[in-house]
Amino acid sequence: METTSFLQTIGSVVVTLFQCPPDNSHAVKMRLIALLLVAGLCDLGLCRTQDPFIWLSYLRSRYRTHGALYADTTGGDCPLECECPPSYPIAMYCNGRGLRQVPTVPSRMRYVYLQNNEISRIQDNAFENATGLVWLMLHDNQLTSDQVGPRVFSKLTNLKRLYLDNNLLNHVPSNLPPSIRYLRLGGNNITTLEEDDFKGMDDLTILQLQDNNIEEVGGALKSLPSLTLLDISGNNLQKVPDLLPERLHQLYLQSNSIETVPANFLRKLSQLQFFRLANNQLTDKGIPPNTFNVTGLIELDLSYNKLERIPPVSTNLQHLYLQANQIKEFSVGSFCTVVDNRHYSNLRVLRLDGNEINTDDFPAEAPLCLRLARSIDI
Ligand SMILES: *[C@@H]1O[C@H](CO)[C@@H](O)[C@H](O)[C@H]1NC(C)=O
Ligand SMILES: *[C@@H]1O[C@H](CO)[C@@H](O)[C@H](O)[C@H]1NC(C)=O
Numbered sequence: 001m002e003t004t005s006f007l008q009t010i011g012s013v014v015v016t017l018f019q020c021p022p023d024n025s026h027a028v029k030m031r032l033i034a035l036l037l038v039a040g041l042c043d044l045g046l047c048r049t050q051d052p053f054i055w056l057s058y059l060r061s062r063y064r065t066h067g068a069l070y071a072d073t074t075g076g077d078c079p080l081e082c083e084c085p086p087s088y089p090i091a092m093y094c095n096g097r098g099l100r101q102v103p104t105v106p107s108r109m110r111y112v113y114l115q116n117n118e119i120s121r122i123q124d125n126a127f128e129n130a131t132g133l134v135w136l137m138l139h140d141n142q143l144t145s146d147q148v149g150p151r152v153f154s155k156l157t158n159l160k161r162l163y164l165d166n167n168l169l170n171h172v173p174s175n176l177p178p179s180i181r182y183l184r185l186g187g188n189n190i191t192t193l194e195e196d197d198f199k200g201m202d203d204l205t206i207l208q209l210q211d212n213n214i215e216e217v218g219g220a221l222k223s224l225p226s227l228t229l230l231d232i233s234g235n236n237l238q239k240v241p242d243l244l245p246e247r248l249h250q251l252y253l254q255s256n257s258i259e260t261v262p263a264n265f266l267r268k269l270s271q272l273q274f275f276r277l278a279n280n281q282l283t284d285k286g287i288p289p290n291t292f293n294v295t296g297l298i299e300l301d302l303s304y305n306k307l308e309r310i311p312p313v314s315t316n317l318q319h320l321y322l323q324a325n326q327i328k329e330f331s332v333g334s335f336c337t338v339v340d341n342r343h344y345s346n347l348r349v350l351r352l353d354g355n356e357i358n359t360d361d362f363p364a365e366a367p368l369c370l371r372l373a374r375s376i377d378i
């Protein structure tokens with residue numbers, strides 16, 4: 001949807017350029033530039049990117065060098081400290097300008113870029129006239145939780161993306177609008193998640209909480225029906241949270257202090273495909289039997305832990321990372337309980353380097369069981 005509306009905008013840029021009177025040689029030149037511009041964009045493969053931000057930054061850098069392209073149009077009022085390209089009047093660029101506060105946001109704005117500034121406080125009314133905002137980028141600022149008003153975001157009922165990563169927040173901002181799909185809160189100083197932090201956020205699909213100080217997740221995430229990607233890597237979790245939403249496809253828990261995985265944990269997450277637990281404190285004892293032997297999993301990363309054995313995995317698994325553990329034996333039975341023409345592992349990549357086994361320990365039936373492997377590191 002976002003990509004479509006952006007393509008429409010590109011379309012309108014081109015249309016505007018082609019509306020110049022045909023007998024004007026300046027206009028002819030402009031058309032040529034427009035053609036080159038559009039052709040050049042597509043050549044670079046940028047037509048395929050889904051991120052309007054990349055598109056827009058690219059367009060803007062182009063437009064800077066051909067400033068005349070929009071010199072005679074205006075897109076509406078714009079705060080002095082920002083840039084609002086008339087060709088895309090619903091976007092406002094205020095990033096990287098040393099700002100300490102949020103400038104006035106005109107009501108027509110949909111995409112607002114405020115990242116890389118020194119904004120430390122936002123008052124409740126900061127976005128009161130900009131309720132149509134779809135994207136709000138506030139990452140890489142100095143925001144602290146006590147300086148962000150409790151209702152700053154509450155009226156932004158169209159907001160889909162909110163980026164607040166790399167600030168100084170101690171907790172998740174209150175009253176987040178339920179329309180948000182993509183929420184970035186990584187690189188803050190969040191220590192706990194409250195039960196109602198994400199209440200009613202039925203559309204939340206991607207949640208990034210990496211590099212905070214979270215010790216417990218509790219029930220804060222369990223009723224997020226659309227959540228498919230959850231990143232809590234680089235926190236202080238001691239165990240894998242057991243109340244997680246059932247639709248998760250990707251779960252990133254690497255670089256915590258996790259020692260145990262709850263029994264039957266993955267059976268509740270039947271859609272999980274990518275599970276990363278690297279750089280934790282996992283031992284064989286902390287992993288109940290058959291924990292990872294579930295049919296949906298495609299990638300499992302258990303590298304940099306303290307495992308002494310290869311845990312049993314499903315024959316459907318395609319990528320298994322076990323490097324830098326203390327594994328002493330190459331057990332084919334962890335991959336294949338039967339080996340014949342119909343029974344074999346789907347593993348494509350297996351890493352066992354940095355363990356206590358060597359190539360002499362590679363059993364004779366291993367090549368049959370792992371016949372699809374593209375790379376095995378021992
Ligand atoms: C919102 O609009 C009203 C009416 O135009 C204006 O008085 C007010 O200052 C605006 N608020 C902000 C935060 O810009
Ligand atoms: C993070 O929060 C804790 C307690 O909430 C506080 O003691 C600590 O100083 C904070 N760290 C930073 C870098 O702000």
Ligand SMILES: *[C@@H]1O[C@H](CO)[C@@H](O)[C@H](O)[C@H]1NC(C)=O
Pocket residue numbers: 293312313314333334335336337
């Ligand atoms: C995984 O589970 C299946 C069925 O639940 C079982 O048949 C298979 O032997 C198990 N695999 C391993 C490696 O233990």
